[in-house]
Amino acid sequence: EIVMTQSPATLSVSPGERGTLSCRASQSVSNNLAWYQQKPGQAPRLLIYGASTRATGIPARFSGSGSETEFTLTISSLLSEDFAVYYCQQYNYWPITFGQGTRLEIE
Amino acid sequence: EMQLLESGGGLVQPGGSLRLSCAASGFTFSSYAMSWVRQAPGKGLEWVSAISGGSGSTYYADSVKGRFTISRDNSKNTLYLQMNSLRAEDTALYYCAKERGTNRANAVDIWGQGTMVTVSS
Numbered sequence: 001e002i003v004m005t006q007s008p009a010t011l012s013v014s015p016g017e018r019g020t021l022s023c024r025a026s027q028s029v030s031n032n033l034a035w036y037q038q039k040p041g042q043a044p045r046l047l048i049y050g051a052s053t054r055a056t057g058i059p060a061r062f063s064g065s066g067s068e069t070e071f072t073l074t075i076s077s078l079l080s081e082d083f084a085v086y087y088c089q090q091y092n093y094w095p096i097t098f099g100q101g102t103r104l105e106i107e
Numbered sequence: 108e109m110q111l112l113e114s115g116g117g118l119v120q121p122g123g124s125l126r127l128s129c130a131a132s133g134f135t136f137s138s139y140a141m142s143w144v145r146q147a148p149g150k151g152l153e154w155v156s157a158i159s160g161g162s163g164s165t166y167y168a169d170s171v172k173g174r175f176t177i178s179r180d181n182s183k184n185t186l187y188l189q190m191n192s193l194r195a196e197d198t199a200l201y202y203c204a205k206e207r208g209t210n211r212a213n214a215v216d217i218w219g220q221g222t223m224v225t226v227s228s
């Protein structure tokens with residue numbers, strides 16, 4: 001099973017600043033990596049797939065990068081609506097696995 | 108608008124069974140692989156099971172293998188999850204999820220709102 005490790009567990013950032021979230025895979029997953037945003041009481045929302053492709057309707061301030069084992073989600077200028085929990089997911093191998101999540105909170 | 112609507116959750120005793128259903132609308136159901144993903148209270152996301160668009164292939168997390176069965180009825184645009192031998196650790200919100208592709212694993216682009224399963228005596 002591929003283990004996905006996200007860091008940090010909690011990230012405190014001020015609105016308007018940049019937020020950088022990391023995800024590491026225990027072995028190469030090529031670019032088969034997705035990022036999701038989840039707000040309290042809501043289902044997750046797909047942000048990024050293929051490591052760097054924004055999903056439909058996702059603002060350009062969200063960007064993904066990386067390949068193989070190291071991935072990054074960057075939010076260029078944080079809005080209040082961006083404070084949430086973010087998950088990475090690999091879908092290169094069965095079983096599909098998620099990271100444990102990074103909570104992005106207002107500093 | 109693409110939508111997924113889960114049903115069938117509830118309170119069940121350990122060792123019991125439940126069948127979850129997910130009604131899909133707004134897209135060609137048979138063209139896409141589908142998954143179930145769960146989230147225990149206050150915890151992260153855990154992938155449970157997936158099925159290819161034509162039902163030819165099914166996949167399970169080790170934690171549910173041999174106890175859960177995923178299936179689909181493309182004529183009814185409905186996904187199912189039969190859950191047997193339920194344990195306390197199966198307590199979670201179960202999401203129905205549409206994958207971006209047909210056969211191999213892919214990212215989930217549409218999520219339902221979830222149905223809660225509670226396993227307790």
